[in-house]
Amino acid sequence: MPQSINSYQDKDTAIHHFNPVVKLVWAGSIVLLAMLVDHPVILALLFLSTIPVVAVGDIWRPWAVIMQIALWMGVVVVIINSLASPGGSHLLWQSGFSLPVIGYVKITLEAVLYGLFMAVRLMAIISAFSVITLTVSPDELLSALLEMRLPYKTAMMAALSIRFVPTMFDDAARITDAQRSRGLEMDKGNKIKRLVSRSTVLSSLLSVSLERTIQLAESMESRGFGNTAKRTHYYRVTFNRFDIIMLVLLFVMLAAAFYFLLSGDIAFEYYPSLNGFDLNVSGIVMSIVLMSVLAGLVPIAWLGGDKHNDNH
Amino acid sequence: MITIENLTFRYNGSLVHALQNVNMQINSGEFVLISGKSGSGKTSLCRVINGLIPHFHGGMISGTVNVDGLSPIDTSPGIMSTKVGMVFQDPENQLVTSDAGHEICFGMENLAFPHDLITERLENVLEMLDISHLRNRPFREMSGGEKQRVAIASVLALRPEVLILDEPTSELDPEGYNKILSCLHFLNRELGLTVIVVEHRLDRFIEYADRLIVIEDGQIILDCPARLAMAEHGDCLQSCGIGLPPVVQLHQKLKERGALLASVPLSVDEASRVFKEVFNKPLSIITDNNGVTGSVPAVEMDGVSFYYSKGIKAIDNVTLRIDRGEFVALMGCNASGKTTLVKLANGLISPDTGTIKILGQNASNNTVAELAASVGVVFQNPGDHLFTDTVEDEIAFGLKLRGLSAGQIMERVNAMLCRFNLEHCHGRSPHDLSMGEKQRLALASIMAYNPPVLLLDEPDRGSEERARQYLISMLGDYSSTGNTVIMVTHDVELVAGFAGRVIMMDKGKIIFDGDKHEVLPESMLYSPQINRLVKRYKHQGVSSKFLTADEVVNAIK
Numbered sequence: 001m002p003q004s005i006n007s008y009q010d011k012d013t014a015i016h017h018f019n020p021v022v023k024l025v026w027a028g029s030i031v032l033l034a035m036l037v038d039h040p041v042i043l044a045l046l047f048l049s050t051i052p053v054v055a056v057g058d059i060w061r062p063w064a065v066i067m068q069i070a071l072w073m074g075v076v077v078v079i080i081n082s083l084a085s086p087g088g089s090h091l092l093w094q095s096g097f098s099l100p101v102i103g104y105v106k107i108t109l110e111a112v113l114y115g116l117f118m119a120v121r122l123m124a125i126i127s128a129f130s131v132i133t134l135t136v137s138p139d140e141l142l143s144a145l146l147e148m149r150l151p152y153k154t155a156m157m158a159a160l161s162i163r164f165v166p167t168m169f170d171d172a173a174r175i176t177d178a179q180r181s182r183g184l185e186m187d188k189g190n191k192i193k194r195l196v197s198r199s200t201v202l203s204s205l206l207s208v209s210l211e212r213t214i215q216l217a218e219s220m221e222s223r224g225f226g227n228t229a230k231r232t233h234y235y236r237v238t239f240n241r242f243d244i245i246m247l248v249l250l251f252v253m254l255a256a257a258f259y260f261l262l263s264g265d266i267a268f269e270y271y272p273s274l275n276g277f278d279l280n281v282s283g284i285v286m287s288i289v290l291m292s293v294l295a296g297l298v299p300i301a302w303l304g305g306d307k308h309n310d311n312h
Numbered sequence: 313m314i315t316i317e318n319l320t321f322r323y324n325g326s327l328v329h330a331l332q333n334v335n336m337q338i339n340s341g342e343f344v345l346i347s348g349k350s351g352s353g354k355t356s357l358c359r360v361i362n363g364l365i366p367h368f369h370g371g372m373i374s375g376t377v378n379v380d381g382l383s384p385i386d387t388s389p390g391i392m393s394t395k396v397g398m399v400f401q402d403p404e405n406q407l408v409t410s411d412a413g414h415e416i417c418f419g420m421e422n423l424a425f426p427h428d429l430i431t432e433r434l435e436n437v438l439e440m441l442d443i444s445h446l447r448n449r450p451f452r453e454m455s456g457g458e459k460q461r462v463a464i465a466s467v468l469a470l471r472p473e474v475l476i477l478d479e480p481t482s483e484l485d486p487e488g489y490n491k492i493l494s495c496l497h498f499l500n501r502e503l504g505l506t507v508i509v510v511e512h513r514l515d516r517f518i519e520y521a522d523r524l525i526v527i528e529d530g531q532i533i534l535d536c537p538a539r540l541a542m543a544e545h546g547d548c549l550q551s552c553g554i555g556l557p558p559v560v561q562l563h564q565k566l567k568e569r570g571a572l573l574a575s576v577p578l579s580v581d582e583a584s585r586v587f588k589e590v591f592n593k594p595l596s597i598i599t600d601n602n603g604v605t606g607s608v609p610a611v612e613m614d615g616v617s618f619y620y621s622k623g624i625k626a627i628d629n630v631t632l633r634i635d636r637g638e639f640v641a642l643m644g645c646n647a648s649g650k651t652t653l654v655k656l657a658n659g660l661i662s663p664d665t666g667t668i669k670i671l672g673q674n675a676s677n678n679t680v681a682e683l684a685a686s687v688g689v690v691f692q693n694p695g696d697h698l699f700t701d702t703v704e705d706e707i708a709f710g711l712k713l714r715g716l717s718a719g720q721i722m723e724r725v726n727a728m729l730c731r732f733n734l735e736h737c738h739g740r741s742p743h744d745l746s747m748g749e750k751q752r753l754a755l756a757s758i759m760a761y762n763p764p765v766l767l768l769d770e771p772d773r774g775s776e777e778r779a780r781q782y783l784i785s786m787l788g789d790y791s792s793t794g795n796t797v798i799m800v801t802h803d804v805e806l807v808a809g810f811a812g813r814v815i816m817m818d819k820g821k822i823i824f825d826g827d828k829h830e831v832l833p834e835s836m837l838y839s840p841q842i843n844r845l846v847k848r849y850k851h852q853g854v855s856s857k858f859l860t861a862d863e864v865v866n867a868i869k
Contacts, residue, residue, distance in 0.1 A: 008410075010450060139414045163410060166452075171696075177660050178696035182757065183684035183713050200699035207743045208695050212405050219406035221368050222398045223419035223467060227390025234417040234430045 007166040008137045015057035018301040019243040020136045020144035025250050026297050030128040033257055033290070038268040040117045041279065042287055047124035049294035050131060056298050059134040063127070070126040074119030081115030082107050087271040088114075114270040138163035139235065147237045153226065160216075168209060175204045242304035246297065253293040260286045313473060313506050314338040314361060319375035321356060321365060321530075330356040332530040334375070338508065338523075340473070343500045345517050345538065346510045348527035349553045349776040350748050354510045357527065358476045361508075362396040363389040380473050393419060397467030401479040401774075403459035412438070412446045412462045419470050437465045440503075441495060456646060457488025461495060468499075474506040475499065481516060482774050485645045485802050486837040489516060496520065512776040514549075515557035515805065515841060518542065519579035528552050543576040555777030558805060558841040559583040562861035566590065569865070580844045591846065594853030595867045599829060608636045609672065610765050610796040611657055616666035618652055618820075626652045627663070628820035634798060634813075636764065639791040641807040641828070642800045643838055644817035650800045651692075653817070654767050657798075658687040671764060685714065688763030692770045694754035698742035703734060706742050706753055710761040724760055731786075732756040748775055755783075759790065766790065768799045772806065784810045808832060808840040808859035829857040 009016075015023075034046050054063045088108030095105040136144070138159045145155035179200060180186050186197050239247075260266050265282040269275040279287065319334040330353050338344055348354045359365040363384035366373045377384050384392050400406045409415045416437060420430045438444045441461050451459055460480060467475065477496070481489035497520050499505045509517050518524070524541040526534035526549065533552070534545055541549070542560045549556060556564070563576045563586065571590065577583035611634040618627040627649050634640055642650050655661045656668060659680045668675040671686050688710075691697065700706045707728050711721045729735050732752040737745055742753055755771060766787070772780045780803070788810060791797040801807060807814060807828060814831040816824035816838065824831040833843050833856050846858045858864050 010452075137410055139409050139411065142409075160408065163408075167404070174691070174693065175696040177655065178689075178691045178693075179699055180660060180680045181658050181684060181687075181689040181691070182697060183681045183710060184699075185679070185681040204696060204699050204743075208693070211695070215400060215402065215405035216408065218364055218368060219398075219400055219463075220408055220418075221389045222362050222364060222393055222396075223470070224390035224393040224422035225418075227388060227393075227422055228424045230424050232421050232424050232426065232430070234421055234427065234434075235414060 007133065007162065007169075009057075009059050009062060009134050010137070011058055011135075013056060013058050013135075014298070014301040014304070015053055015131075016135050018135075018297070018304055019237060019239060019246075020140040021147050021237050021239075022243050022246050022250075023132060023136060023297075024144055024148070025247060026294065027128040027132045029250050029254055030294065031125050032254070034121045034124045034128075036261055037257070037266065038117075038270075039266045039276070039279070039283070040113075040120070040268065041277075042266060042290065043117055043120045043124060045287055045291045046294070047120055047127060049291050050124065050127040052295050052298045053131050054127070056301070057131065057135050059131070062134055063130055066126065066130045067123065070123050071119075074122055077119045077122065078112065078115035081118060082112045085111040085114065087111065089273045110270050110273060113274065117270075133162060140237075143233065143235050143237050146233055152231055156225075164212075167212070168205070171208050171212075172201060172205050175201050175208065179204070240304055242300050246300045246304075249293050249296065253289055256286065256289055313340040313342075313380055315376075315378045316360070317376045319360065319373070319377060321360065321371055321373045323356075323369065323371045326371075329530050330371075331360070334530075334532055336525065336532060336535065338474075338506065340506055341500070341504045342522045343496075343507045343520050344509070344523045344525060345514070345521040346508060346525045346527065347512055347514065347549075347552075347554050349512060349778070350774065351746055352527045352552075353530040354527045355478055356530075358398065358478055358508065358510055360384065361474070361476060362398045363387060363392040364398075390422065393467070393472065394423070394470050395472055396474045396476060397464075397470060397472035399460070399463050399467060399475070399477045399480055402483055403456055403463055406463050407451055407459060407466075410452075411448055411450050412443060412465070413448060415451075415462055415466045416469050419466055423470065433469045433471070437469045440468070440499075441465045455488060456484045457491045460484060460488065460492055464492075464495065472505075474508065476508045476510070478510045479512075479774065480509065481511070486804070487645055490837075493517070493520070512554060514554060514560075518557055518560075519582070526552055526554065539576060539578060542578060553776045553778030555781075555805075558808075558861050559845060562587070562842065562845075562864055565861055565865045566868075569868075580841055583841075583845050584848045587845065590864075590868065591849035591852055591854050595846075595855060595858075595864070597829065597855045597857045597863055598866055599857075609633050610636045610638070610670070611798070612669040612672075613656070613663075614667050614669075616656060616663040616668060618656060618661060619664050625820050627656065629666070630820075630822055631666075632815065632822060632825065634796055636796055637791055637794050638796050638798075638813060639788060639811050640796075640798045640813045640815060641811040642798055642815050642817065643802070643804075643807065643835075644823075645837070648817040649820040650817055651769055652820075654689060654769055654798075654800060657765070657767060658689050659683040684710075684763070685761075686763055687765045687767060688758035688761070689767045690754050690758055690769065690771050692773060694747070694750035695743070697754040697757065698750065701741060702739055703729070703737045703742055703745070703753060704739070706757045707760045710757060714761055728756045728760045748779060751775060762795070764794075765796045766798070768797070768801075770800055770802065772801060772803060780806055804832070804838050804840045805860075807838075808842070828859060832859055833857055 030046050037043060083105060086106050088110030090109035091106060092109055093107045098104050141162060142155055142159035145158060186194055260282060265280060266286055267276055316334055316336045319331055320329055321331040322329045346354045356365060360377055361379060361384060367389050373385060380395050382395060407415055408418055416434055417430055420433060438447060443461050443465060446458055481492055493516060496507055500507045511517055518538055521538040524538045525532060534548055546556055546564055559577050563573060567573060574586045577586040613630050613632050616627055616630045617625060620626055644650050656663055659675050659678060662676055698706055700709060704725050707725045708721050711724055734752055737749055772783055787797050811828055814828045815822055816831055816835060824834055832839050840859050842861055842864060843859050846854050847856045850856050
């Protein structure tokens with residue numbers, strides 16, 4: 001069976017074998033920083049530091065598909081922000097007419113750039129998430145989330161939803177085939193028309209998935225799911241030296257980042273005009289630390305070597 | 313082991329009782345087969361035994377149930393799981409994790425077993441079911457039969473006293489269900505596990521069963537030893553739409569003709585002793601070769617190959633021609649390329665090499681929607697087909713596309729509703745129908761507009777004998793009016809009874825293609841019961857081409 005590209009890729013790489021807890025903390029750090037930091041250079045670095053991980057994890061193709069969607073979302077963000085944000089001192093274009101409620105439409109350089117860096121922020125977050133979905137199997141995710149003291153049912157829900165993504169895509173493909181075979185025209189017309197003609201697939205998919213969910217719940221219930229408050233975990237994530245080193249590095253980096261954020265050294269203002277683009281010494285130090293720690297996942301994963309879990 | 317007294321149950325929101333005044337007792341170590349047509353209440357009965365009813369499904373329940381000292385009505389399914397293990401129909405929908413090791417541990421973790429105990433049980437159950445080699449293999453790479461064995465292992469790890477399986481083989485190919493059969497036989501005979509199998513097909517399980525229980529409309533109408541049921545209650549079973557195993561049919565038919573026979577056989581092996589006298593002389597088959605094999609080609613494939621993305625051949629250089637008016641069975645194990653062949657024929661996928669012609673026209677020149685006019689396809693899961701709001705719209709859809717007038721459409725829709733016994737579903741949403749009704753509706757929506765080529769991908773899955781017979785006779789009529797019917801199926805006994813031609817596939821290639829009397833005896837996995845029986849008398853001069861009880865009876869005359 002061909003592997004579906006929207007879910008866990010079962011591969012034999014250093015990134016796949018690396019401790020899932022550390023990977024989750026790594027991705028979490030990127031998401032956290034991407035949301036807190038404003039400086040465009042650092043945002044770009046956050047995104048770039050995920051690329052070596054993608055390369056070593058051998059997940060280019062599915063990653064590229066996901067990033068393509070992220071890119072389109074980014075374009076939408078830029079357009080909306082450019083049109084909707086009137087702040088900024090460098091006027092690029094102004095409409096010659098006034099619209100009701102909004103008034104004159106103004107596009108400023110600052111608004112465009114702000115939108116652009118919002119898009120970069122979005123891409124960094126999505127890229128980090130996709131590394132997790134593509135290199136952590138649902139079973140590992142469950143073990144990792146439990147290791148991180150997440151409540152059992154919540155962790156199970158997260159793992160199950162990832163486990164059933166490929167199943168749902170298979171269902172959708174099968175349903176599309178069946179409905180096209182009945183003469184439902186899905187090949188003709190423009191993109192929007194095709195999208196609308198596929199809406200019938202969704203209603204069938206919903207009904208098929210619901211049925212599947214009920215059967216799954218029955219099977220879980222009859223094997224004692226949720227029976228005891230305390231549950232044992234047979235498969236544990238084990239930590240070796242390198243995992244610990246990476247975790248420590250990540251936490252030190254996060255602490256440093258918070259220090260710089262609070263000190264205002266890497267502050268950046270978009271409005272009314274761009275201010276703070278030139279990084280001072282501590283800003284540069286910060287960027288280097290950040291980049292090397294995040295991209296450091298790759299060498300550490302190589303050094304960490306062997307399989308991390310399945311030791312019980 | 314299990315005692316049920318005066319059990320009555322009704323689902324919430326339902327007006328009829330799913331179970332009515334059920335009394336039953338199952339002893340430790342028994343192998344019980346529960347049968348009945350779909351919707352008769354057999355699944356509900358299982359759910360009561362492991363406590364999913366009322367704890368998961370709710371509803372109104374009365375009466376007493378006792379399973380090894382516990383009442384499932386008052387005990388949660390979690391606690392019951394150490395008494396009763398339940399395995400469901402579709403392996404895909406009951407596996408929570410992504411490999412065998414994790415799956416087997418799932419239940420034990422839920423019950424907070426200590427680490428050492430889990431290790432012990434895990435190793436034990438892997439060995440017991442002979443699936444140690446599957447331990448770290450992802451489910452994605454397993455066959456249905458392998459997944460189903462993991463599902464059985466995952467409930468056995470909790471050491472239940474009773475194992476209940478709800479149609480465990482209906483999604484499997486012959487290779488898969490043979491493995492499950494021998495596995496259940498071993499668990500029951502060697503380890504003394506009480507096994508309850510819910511199944512409307514008797515031929516696969518009856519030889520292992522101690523007892524047969526038949527449920528109709530929520531009531532037990534037959535509860536007796538399996539052999540007695542076969543010997544004396546055949547009529548009762550048939551009136552419930554349950555088909556008798558072919559060797560039992562043969563026994564019944566020969567007896568009616570006054571043959572002196574020992575008691576009814578339940579397996580081919582027993583039959584070979586019982587029918588010794590019948591087959592002690594040469595017998596040759598009388599085939600009524602009235603196959604209306606026309607000379608107008610309907611589907612032509614020439615050197616067709618199709619690759620998966622990674623260069624794996626799904627279809628490997630297939631050349632075949634199927635004429636108008638033919639009724640063809642397409643058989644082969646899972647992943648042998650049957651469904652891919654169907655998709656090629658209606659244009660959902662295009663061949664990488666070779667050409668496909670439908671009614672003389674090159675298929676690649678048309679879109680799927682255009683081809684749909686000449687090629688109607690009914691896929692496995694009827695839920696996939698249905699997308700309109702009402703049952704009528706569903707049937708009318710194909711007619712509207714073909715520009716029929718409103719009056720004609722209405723007339724045709726009503727005729728189809730009547731023909732497929734769907735009148736009572738009038739105006740309902742297709743998604744609210746039962747499985748059997750959905751299957752009939754999916755078929756009705758295609759047959760309504762009379763496509764000259766009709767392709768069916770396991771249309772009979774999970775339906776009981778009578779429904780299958782009806783389906784087959786209808787398809788037979790359809791092909792006799794010059795239409796081509798191609799049906800993908802695993803059901804050997806069904807194919808033995810109908811069809812002229814059988815095409816057998818393996819690994820993307822056609823390995824056999826010809827008359828059913830030529831093809832089926834050649835295949836080990838796909839030879840019907842009667843055929844396996846007559847082959848044992850080859851040295852007596854008995855033709856090894858017999859496929860059904862009727863053929864044997866006619867030859868003896």
